[in-house]
Every structure is written in C-alpha cells, then in structure tokens.
Amino acid sequence: MTGDDGHRTADRDGAARWYDDAAGPVVRPYAMTRGRTRSADGSELDLIAVVIADEALAGPSGAHVLADRTLSPEHLDIVEVSRTRPQSVAELAAGLDLPVGVVRVLVGDLVDAGFVRVTRPVPPAELPDETVLRDVIDALRAL
Amino acid sequence: MTPTRTDPVPLALKLLVAGGFGVGKTTLVGAVSEIRPLRTEETLTEAGRPVDDLAGVEAKRTTTVAMDFGRITLRDDLVLYLFGTPGQDRFWFLWDELAQGALGAVVLADTRRLADCFAAVDYFERRGIAFTLAVNCFDGADRYPESDVRDALDLDPGVPVVMCDARERESVKHVLVSVVEHAIATGVVGHRDTPQTLA
Ligand SMILES: Nc1nc2c(ncn2[C@@H]2O[C@H](COP(=O)(O)OP(=O)(O)OP(=O)(O)O)[C@@H](O)[C@H]2O)c(=O)[nH]1
Ligand SMILES: [Mg+2]
Numbered sequence A: 001m002t003g004d005d006g007h008r009t010a011d012r013d014g015a016a017r018w019y020d021d022a023a024g025p026v027v028r029p030y031a032m033t034r035g036r037t038r039s040a041d042g043s044e045l046d047l048i049a050v051v052i053a054d055e056a057l058a059g060p061s062g063a064h065v066l067a068d069r070t071l072s073p074e075h076l077d078i079v080e081v082s083r084t085r086p087q088s089v090a091e092l093a094a095g096l097d098l099p100v101g102v103v104r105v106l107v108g109d110l111v112d113a114g115f116v117r118v119t120r121p122v123p124p125a126e127l128p129d130e131t132v133l134r135d136v137i138d139a140l141r142a143l
Numbered sequence B: 001m002t003p004t005r006t007d008p009v010p011l012a013l014k015l016l017v018a019g020g021f022g023v024g025k026t027t028l029v030g031a032v033s034e035i036r037p038l039r040t041e042e043t044l045t046e047a048g049r050p051v052d053d054l055a056g057v058e059a060k061r062t063t064t065v066a067m068d069f070g071r072i073t074l075r076d077d078l079v080l081y082l083f084g085t086p087g088q089d090r091f092w093f094l095w096d097e098l099a100q101g102a103l104g105a106v107v108l109a110d111t112r113r114l115a116d117c118f119a120a121v122d123y124f125e126r127r128g129i130a131f132t133l134a135v136n137c138f139d140g141a142d143r144y145p146e147s148d149v150r151d152a153l154d155l156d157p158g159v160p161v162v163m164c165d166a167r168e169r170e171s172v173k174h175v176l177v178s179v180v181e182h183a184i185a186t187g188v189v190g191h192r193d194t195p196q197t198l199a
Helices: A005-012 A014-019 A024-032 A073-084 A089-096 A100-113 A131-142 B025-032 B089-099 B111-127 B146-153 B169-185
Strands: A050-053 A116-119 B011-019 B034-045 B060-075 B078-084 B104-109 B131-136 B161-164
Touching (some): A050 A073, A073 A089, A073 A100, A073 A116, A089 A100, A089 B060, A100 A116, A100 B034, A131 B011, A131 B060, A131 B078, B011 B089, B025 B034, B025 B060, B025 B169, B034 B089, B060 B089, B089 B111, B104 B111, B104 B169, B111 B146, B131 B146, B131 B169, B146 B161, B161 B169
Parallel strands (some): B011 B078, B011 B104
Antiparallel strands (some): A050 A116, B034 B060, B060 B078
16 A cells, blocks of 8 residues: 555465465464375264274274374374274364364375275164164263 | 284274364363374465565465374274364365264354354254254353253254363263264164255
8 A cells, every 4th residue: 555665575475375375274284284185085983983094003005003104193193093983084183183084084095095895874764763862862861 | 013912993083073172172172081292284365464574575375283182092992083164164174074074063062152053053054964962061150951952053953962060071971972872863874875855
C-alpha cells in the first residue's frame, strides 16, 4: 500500500509465506505423505477399519520392515503400534497424534508394501442377526 | 499377506454423539471411555479476510478440526467407538463420513436451549439413523416431563427420551444401551438394501 521497496520484496518472495507459523503444521503432514492425500488404490480407509500388522514385522518377501528405506518414522510407528494390538485408523491417529488423513495415506503405503492388512468394518445392516448387538448391550451393562 | 497372528481382530462398531454447543458431549464420551482428541485436516475457503492480509496467498487454507473420540472395549473381539461430532455448522460435511455405517447416535439436549439440537435430530431422522434423545440434566435447569421434550422436538413416538447426567458413568451407560436397543428395534440389522424406517 505504501509502495516502498520492502513491501514489494515481500510480495515477490511469496514462497517465504509458506514457512510462517501458520503454514508450518499445514505443510508438514503432506510432506510426510509425499504430497499424496489418498492411498494408492484411491480408496479412503474407514475411520474404524482395523489395522493388523504382521507378527514378524515382515513384508511378503520376508524382508523386515526396518529394511524398507522408503518408509518414514511415522510408518514404522504405525506398524509397531498395530502389532502390539490391532487397532482402528482413528485410534492410530489419536494415539500417534497425527491427522486422520495422514494416517490413511501411511496405512495405504503399508498395505501396498504388505506390512499390514486392514479389515473393512461391517456396517450394522450387514450383520447376520441381532446377536452381536445383544452382546453389546450386555457388555455395556457389565462395564 | 498371510495372517499369522492368533489374537482376535475385533469387530468394530461406532456410535455418534451430537448436540449443541457446550451441551456436554465431551463430558459424556469421557464418562465411559478413555477420551482422546482426533484430528482431521480439512480445506476451508476463508472468506472475509482483508485483501491486504492475503496478498497473493491462496485464500484456501487447511484447518484442523478436533473431534472427541473414545474407545470402549466390550470384549476381546468387540469394540465400540464413540465419535463426538464437531459442533460448528461449517463442519457438517464431516458428519456424513462419521454417519456412514454408524450403529446409532446420541443427541444430547439441554432443556434451557432445546433448539440447539434441532439440527442433529433432523440430520439423523433424514438418514434413518437410530438415535436416543438424552436430556443432560444440568444443575439449576428446570426438569421438564419427557412428553414436553418430545413435543417440543416433534420426535417420532419410537425415539427414546432419556434423562441423564453426562458426568455419570452409569447414566451414560444407560443412554448407550438405549441407543443400541433402539437400533435393534428399528431393524438396523440385516436390512442391507431396504431403507431403514422408524417403527
Ligand atoms: N452440572 C452439570 N454440568 C455438566 C454436565 N455435563 C457437562 N457439564 C459441564 O458443562 C460444560 C460443557 O461440557 P462439555 O462436555 O465440554 O460440552 P461439549 O458439548 O463437549 O461442548 P463443546 O465441545 O464446546 O460444544 C463443562 O464445564 C462440563 O463440566 C452435567 O450433566 N451436569
Ligand atoms: Mg466438546
């Protein structure tokens, strides 16, 4: 607005804006997922899809997960945590303090590499009968 | 990958917890589960910021939406997840994903501000998702008979109305049981291709 050199320099150097305080946390997750926001097969993993890691932390070729140099520390965290106990995408995100979208992509990578598998949640409409829901009620009462 | 492990992979079910601002959603989830914030990042278009401020920066920004999230381990092989729906109107689109495949929902209401839960009631009614209307009985709020609440919200006769204290585990358990019972009663199971209707 003042037209002085300082202003124009700042405007020309637009890239610098992406490294300010506000941009920091926005940029990082996407760098972690190599700019992708969807997994390789294009599907979105359900929030309550359960992730199960291979017991031996090995992929289909038998190679250990640590030998895979393409994986980030966050990938390894997911493998480790879901090997301890199978858990949902939402739990992984909450437990590792990562945004859901990031966890989706990372899990997608791990599925592609064969280090984890994912169960699709059963929508209530696909349950064979009420038995499970009666069990839910009993278990809730017993809590 | 060949499954090599022996411990059971749990069947996962989810319930949603909705209601107006400050009605006790976080309190309710925390009363029955270990609660943790769940972050999603959403792209929002930012309107109304002074042009001087934006100068050349894309007006779209990614914003973090935090939701309440709780896990209840019912059995080795059975887990119930609770998701508190984000309260602000601009996050309605997030509900659609949460509602997909949900077993049912709790709509929390405060009798001093009943209108705040209209939107949630309407949302679940339209989608045929079983819900229980839980009246959070805050200290100092007048107690209304159930029928008044039902009338004011124009609820279907089958919708359970339960008085609760969101801070009390037993009370919240009762609310959740009511949702699951209602889901069973409305035929949530085994009606894959038929739209759910309230009995
Ligand atoms: N007296 C009383 N206070 C309650 C009850 N439930 C919640 N509160 C209080 O009400 C306030 C709001 O509760 P929250 O659980 O944060 O409400 P919320 O719906 O998650 O609020 P937002 O996420 O901000 O929309 C807190 O100070 C709670 O301690 C209740 O049953 N009785
Ligand atoms: Mg809250």
